[in-house]
Amino acid sequence: MTARTLLGLLVAGLVLAALAALPLFAGPYAVTLMIGMTGYVVLATAWGLFSGPTRYVSLATVAFFGIGAYTVGVFSETLPYPLVLLVAALIGLAVALVVGLSTLRLAGVYFVIFTFGLAELIRQLVTWYEVNVTGTLGRYIFLPVTPEGIYWQLLALAAATFLFSWGIGRTRWGLALKVIGDDEVVASHCGIDITRLKLALFAVSAVIITLVGAIQAPRWTYIEPSIAFNPTISFLTLIMALLGGADRLWGPLLGAIPLFLLFEWLSANFPNHYPIILGLVFIAIVFLLPKGVLAAVESRLRKGGAR
Amino acid sequence: MSELLALDGLTKRFGGLTAVNAVSFSLERGEVVGLLGPNGSGKTTVLNMISGFLPPTGGRIALNGEAISGLRPNRIARKGVARTFQLVRALPSLTVAENVVTALAFGRRTLWGKAAHEAAHAHLAAVGLAGRADQPAGALTYIDQKRMELARALAAEPELLLLDEWLAGLNPTELRIGIDLILSLKERGITVLLVEHVMDAIRALCGRAIVMNAGRKIADGPTAETLRDPEVVRAYLGDGHA
Numbered sequence: 001m002t003a004r005t006l007l008g009l010l011v012a013g014l015v016l017a018a019l020a021a022l023p024l025f026a027g028p029y030a031v032t033l034m035i036g037m038t039g040y041v042v043l044a045t046a047w048g049l050f051s052g053p054t055r056y057v058s059l060a061t062v063a064f065f066g067i068g069a070y071t072v073g074v075f076s077e078t079l080p081y082p083l084v085l086l087v088a089a090l091i092g093l094a095v096a097l098v099v100g101l102s103t104l105r106l107a108g109v110y111f112v113i114f115t116f117g118l119a120e121l122i123r124q125l126v127t128w129y130e131v132n133v134t135g136t137l138g139r140y141i142f143l144p145v146t147p148e149g150i151y152w153q154l155l156a157l158a159a160a161t162f163l164f165s166w167g168i169g170r171t172r173w174g175l176a177l178k179v180i181g182d183d184e185v186v187a188s189h190c191g192i193d194i195t196r197l198k199l200a201l202f203a204v205s206a207v208i209i210t211l212v213g214a215i216q217a218p219r220w221t222y223i224e225p226s227i228a229f230n231p232t233i234s235f236l237t238l239i240m241a242l243l244g245g246a247d248r249l250w251g252p253l254l255g256a257i258p259l260f261l262l263f264e265w266l267s268a269n270f271p272n273h274y275p276i277i278l279g280l281v282f283i284a285i286v287f288l289l290p291k292g293v294l295a296a297v298e299s300r301l302r303k304g305g306a307r
Numbered sequence: 308m309s310e311l312l313a314l315d316g317l318t319k320r321f322g323g324l325t326a327v328n329a330v331s332f333s334l335e336r337g338e339v340v341g342l343l344g345p346n347g348s349g350k351t352t353v354l355n356m357i358s359g360f361l362p363p364t365g366g367r368i369a370l371n372g373e374a375i376s377g378l379r380p381n382r383i384a385r386k387g388v389a390r391t392f393q394l395v396r397a398l399p400s401l402t403v404a405e406n407v408v409t410a411l412a413f414g415r416r417t418l419w420g421k422a423a424h425e426a427a428h429a430h431l432a433a434v435g436l437a438g439r440a441d442q443p444a445g446a447l448t449y450i451d452q453k454r455m456e457l458a459r460a461l462a463a464e465p466e467l468l469l470l471d472e473w474l475a476g477l478n479p480t481e482l483r484i485g486i487d488l489i490l491s492l493k494e495r496g497i498t499v500l501l502v503e504h505v506m507d508a509i510r511a512l513c514g515r516a517i518v519m520n521a522g523r524k525i526a527d528g529p530t531a532e533t534l535r536d537p538e539v540v541r542a543y544l545g546d547g548h549a
Binding site for chain 1: 358359360379380381384385389390392396398399400401405408409410412413414415417419459463
């Protein structure tokens, strides 16, 4: 390990400690804001973990997010909290493996549509089950978790996600992901098992997303399928990761923070026009920064340097 | 000499088109063999089936007596088959060295870190790309990309190397360098199957030539004799010249 990586880890650790200490100084609104923001930072980073190198656009984010939230809704009164999180992660993993095995051979737009359909399918299945079997649509979640507790859990998950992302970039699997992003035919002819690698990455990404849903669930107190499986979550995650640049470690973070704050401000000040403005922001990002902020800054710098 | 590769009744159909029709031949270890034929005769399709890029419709491919037909390319690569592509496939966002490290890291020896970088530099030097290791692969010229692709294929330490028109598009000086490079592989004992249109190169390199036409094998033997075979001449030049 070089001095530079040690320094980087030290700085990252200090930033993490400062962020963790925030609730001790800030008020409840700031904590609420930080929960939402950290949640989206993790969602976008986990999304980019799989979609950045493979260039598969997944709209299944909310499928896993909702699975996490619902697992907490179902088991919160019967199992101890850490076990609930573990069950949520395992369900997310199982669904990701089944979905991954059956869909990762789909290419391009077929994969996008499949993942969107998957999220809707799971939402309808949960709705059907709640109406016909349990007899009620909503569920209450009464857990003795404080907002600070939720924030710290999300922060720990964020740290773990970044550590995983950064760590894999240093192994030969990180190189394999770059190769897959460039040319899958060459990748497989060099001995890389592309299907297995994609599946593993999809599963890790899905488990992280499931945990975000599970950790955030107690915030709602009351959940029903239209809340836990709201497709806007998938779209927001996607556009945040794209704005920052999905194929870079810090890209999704740089997209998630400004967009989360913007959407928060918009929904507070323009509640009636919020969806319209949201749509316009989506279009603007795709037109103006198709490869993300980081890539745009880098190419600007490179041009400046060449001059 | 022992048999390395054996094709038995290899067939590939795309819908109603039979691109490769019951082709059988075998390669001895250490041979350099040319696979010839007019455009569209199925040569590249044969290579694609050997490397696992396309699954065969029928027939069998065996490497060292073990069936490899229908395996995915990554499995076949690890059994000792490497290739270059007709249209050169660099990994443009990687550096030249990373291109070669890929084959080392996922090849049969799984080299990584310092050992992989040293090995990559050695492979690059062997194809004349010493000192270019840190350049982006996308910035190389066509011939240098071809060299890099060959270094990548050799880094996998193959027993069988498939070259798909690797010499096409080179000028006479480059061609001379290219031929010398392939001759050096022969000295290292690597078995090479090359699809090629450059006749001078085939005469210089290949002791034996296999000729295909319209998906079938029409000739197989010592290069000079095979090229004089009336059926081969007819396939290339038409009836009047046979």
